[in-house]
Amino acid sequence: MPAGLVISAPASGVGKTTLTLALARAWRNRGLNVQCFKSGPDYIDPAFHAAATGRASVNVDSWAMDRATISHLVGRGADADIVLAEGSMGLFDGVAARGVSGTGATADIAEMLGWPVLLVIDPSGQAQTAAAIAAGLRDYRPGVHLAGVVLNRVASQRHEDLVRRALNDAGIAVFGALPRHAEINLPKRHLGLVQAEEQAEIGKLIDEAARFVAEHVDLDAVLRSAASWSPQSAANGLNVTPPGQRIALARDAAFSFVYPHMLEAWRAAGADISTFSPLADEAPDASADVCWLPGGYPELHAGKIAANARFRSGLRAFAETRPVHGECGGYMVLGTALTDADGVCHEMAGLLGLETSFAKRRMHLGYRLAELAAPMPGHRAGARLRGHEFHYSTILAQPDTPLAVVHDATGAVIAETGSRRGNTTGTFFHLIAEDR
The missing domain is CATH 3.40.50.300 (P-loop containing nucleotide triphosphate hydrolases)
Known part of the structure; x- marks a missing residue:
């Protein structure tokens, strides 16, 4: 025991x-x-x-x-x-x-x-x-x-x-x-x-x-x-629906913030995950049915991401026919531009209109409860998602249709609503669980 x-x-x-x-x-x-x-x-x-x-x-x-x-x-x-x-x-x-x-x-x-x-x-x-x-x-x-x-x-x-x-x-x-x-x-x-x-x-x-x-x-x-301690069995397991049957997951030093239990739950539900590296100028697997960009440190690699044409063009081509979702740093890369800490503006994928800047650091930290206004990969409209937001970027523009109504842990509505445009969605919070 x-x-x-x-x-x-x-x-x-x-x-x-x-x-x-x-x-x-x-x-x-x-x-x-x-x-x-x-x-x-x-x-x-x-x-x-x-x-x-x-x-x-x-x-x-x-x-x-x-x-x-x-x-x-x-x-x-x-x-x-x-x-x-x-x-x-x-x-x-x-x-x-x-x-x-x-x-x-x-x-x-x-x-x-x-x-x-x-x-x-x-x-x-x-x-x-x-x-x-x-x-x-x-x-x-x-x-x-x-x-x-x-x-x-x-x-x-x-x-x-x-x-x-x-x-x-x-x-x-x-x-x-x-x-x-x-x-x-x-x-x-x-x-x-x-x-x-x-x-x-x-x-x-x-x-x-x-x-x-x-x-x-x-x-x-x-x-x-x-x-x-004697572990108690939990028959229901995790209440997680994978975003797709075959998931192209960005994974490298710029895209690494994803909760391990989420990946395990996707695999347990039968999903197949193939990883690719935007920093190595790789595009998402063309055979995947959804692409997921987790958070990480894109602000430390913004110049390289902007220069990696194969990654950006491949991502855009993927989004023409299949869902693409980004969390926090991944959401920023799906946007139009990212300004780094030195004030240099870098062109991002342009799948969303989001513009962010690290030139003026502003900490965003805390739990988030989001009620989806429209579906996102793995979750229906109206779903209540619980997550956590932690970044230092400032939003310069967030012009697309809001993805969700988002509250902080006190119940206050916050401005970081996430975005949706075509097949692309993004959130500033990292998903932890969906309310049962």
Whole structure:
């Protein structure tokens, strides 16, 4: 029977991902089967999890997914020895209005699955106050149980002793302390970590993190703190209709943000996915019946995309007879023009009238609930789609017919409606699930 544990923290940037990867690799090196999940809407961390464990990781999200969907997804850990769910932001951070089964907080997943929480605490600039923070998190929500803490970025042995004493007095187990000077860092960029597939040395980085954590953390004690867990079967599985029987999926460094559970659901429903690289000037497979452009970093490659005539002409020819859909960065590439951070305007595919700019950065971040005004690949008009939007572009023009009425998590209507023109559709949000 596998054991489950949630890795969380009081805030973002404390070291959750590094600790998750290090624990996963260290236990794998001991011969254990480790399964990871990511709580919340993150398309980057699951690839790191897979690199650390050798097993695919997927997202579980209480705002967008019902309990049956979450149970179905975590069921992949049934044959593992230890299951780790990495949280997002702080332990209780979610949105104000409840979604399908929660607010999107990591605590929802911990309570739903009955897995205790391992907290990563950064006591920089404090000592005993770190114990007060940990105790507050422990006592904030009765259904969420604290396994203990790992301290990160400890300044000295004296600093560690002060924090440990305070945590022990509060009845909170300390599994280890990571010195500040030896911190392991993963490269970052404006939407989060640099993707695992872009880092040739990712295996060595994870090995080094595992070695470092094994020196300073009691791995056996952490493992004992995890809760035995019996996966509950979910007969309904995922409520996902693939966008087509044969899907041409853009996939390279500019087009990589797609949730793993969506691809798996498409394949499970019988769809065949063929990938192509716009950066390599490849066109979508002519035998496909739908083309899907996920998000990613097209703004970093806008000049190359604009120069790749075979890709753009092939995409236009495809759209004359078959559906094409783009999410976020993919939506921008389907538009008329994209202005990069240096203010250079690049011609895009021109299948939609959308014009975007990164010259004036404006963050768009949050959950989205869209009611489709017209069909899009895989979804009928009137369908309620749940997704997440995260980008730094400014909309200069969005002249086409709106695809949907889109609300944020508070219920407010937002301007990023998506677009439709002919066989082409696009949204700024990344699809996570459709309401059942």
